[in-house]
Amino acid sequence: MNQNILEVDNLHVSFKTRNGAVPAVRGVSFSLKKGETLAIVGESGSGKSVTAKSIMQLLPKQNTVIPEGTIRYEGKDMLKFSNKEIQSVRGSDISMVFQDPMTSLNPTMKIGKQIMEGLSRHTQLTKKQARQRAKEMLELVGIPNPETRLDAYPHQFSGGMRQRVVIAIALACNPKILIADEPTTALDVTIQAQILRLMRNLQEKMDTGIILITHDLGVVANMADRVAVMYAGEVVEQGTLDEIFYRPQHPYTLGLLRSMPNLDASRAQPLIPIPGSPPDPSALGTGCPFAARCPYTMKVCHDYNPGAVAISESQAVRCWLQDERTPPEHIPAEIKEGRRSTEEAAADAEGVTA
Structure with missing residues (x-):
């Protein structure tokens, strides 16, 4: 069985x-297997990027507090790593691709040198070998004339090409985990599709586990094996791609799906936006954070x-509608239908294994 590489x-x-500690992430739990893609989705401010940066320990230490929890990479808690230990993992075993490539690349350094920088830190390659590896990485991510382009500066590349360079830098040391934080948001639809296809192909070649941070459910549908839905700093639902898209059990997940256009003409429905806005993290009460926006609230x-x-076995939900004491008449038809589908799928699976 494929073991979890990250927990x-x-x-x-x-x-x-000045007004005290403000919670950004609250009791988040998930895992990632080698070669798997986990998508973390939710609106802006849901805690997706904070979670990702916590793994890489890229949050400002002077005003960040992690009072409890563990982040285990290959069984070791990264939150207990020394600066030297985390630096040896960051960029080598775990890499990150950010949303805007221009803020990730140094405008004063040639592209080749920026790729070689990580190689010189984390490998024993000579300068000549590192340059050859940098050339191979540019070729791998589909940049033409890689030998020449090694000596170009970031401003001499298009937006899509810059994002390819950032991916090349992130993958240069063959990391076991790639965290991609909104990697295609700043790109047009055509380039977005190319970058996603590139990430899938590279994942197959290198067997890299990917954590994809996004608010775009279309991207999730094309990339993810499993999905974690975040709201107000919590994972409110997680499961396989089919479970989240076809058998959602949380009203927030239902709301996200209803607000996404469906290109299947046979299933096309009017878009229904989620009313209101996410709650202020500094003023969260004791109840469910989605209660003020939920159409099924009690x-x-x-x-x-x-x-x-x-x-x-793979799907979990934080919602009072899942409590056995909730009156059946209060449970919406979509959630009841999802439950029946899940039970049928489980029965079918038992029949196959029996």
Whole structure:
């Protein structure tokens, strides 16, 4: 069985402010296997990027507090690593691709030197070997005339080509995990498709695990094996791609799917936006953070935040609608239908293995 290469368990992250600590991530847990793609989705401010940067330990230490939780890479808790240990992992075993390539690249350094920088830090390659590796990486990510382009500066590349360079830098040391934080948001649709195709192809060649941070469910549908849906710093639902897209069990997940255009004419429906805005993280109450925007809210939703309920071996949800005490007539048809589909899938699986 493919073992987890990364395990995040009950992670809490807060930021110090003049008015006290503000929670950004609250009890987040998920895992990643080698060669797997996990998509973390949600609106802006849901805690996706903070979670990713916590793994890489890229948050400002002077005002970041991690009061509890673990981030285990190959069984070792990275939160207990020394600066030297985390620097040896960062860029070598775990790499990150950011949203805007121009803020990731040094405008005063040639592209080749920027790729070689990580190689010289994390490998024993000579300068000549590092340059050859940099050339191979540019070729791998589809940049023409790689030998010549090694001596070009970032401003001499298009936006899509710059993002390819950033991916080349991230993958130069053959990392086991690639964290991609909104890697295609700043690109047009055509270039976006090319970058996603490139990431899939590279993943197949290098067997790299990918954590994809995005708000775009179209990107998720094309890339992910599993999905974690975040809201107000919590993972409110996670499961396989099919479970999240075809058997969602949380009202927020339903809302995200309803607000996404469907290109399948036979299933096309009017887009329904989620009303309101995400809550202020500094003013969260004791109840479910989605209660104010949820069309199925009950009194208990405003008073207590629900715990996670396992729907299947791979799907879990934080919602009072999943509580056995919830009256059946209060559960929306879509969630009931999703439950039936999950039960049928589980029965089919048992029949195959019996």
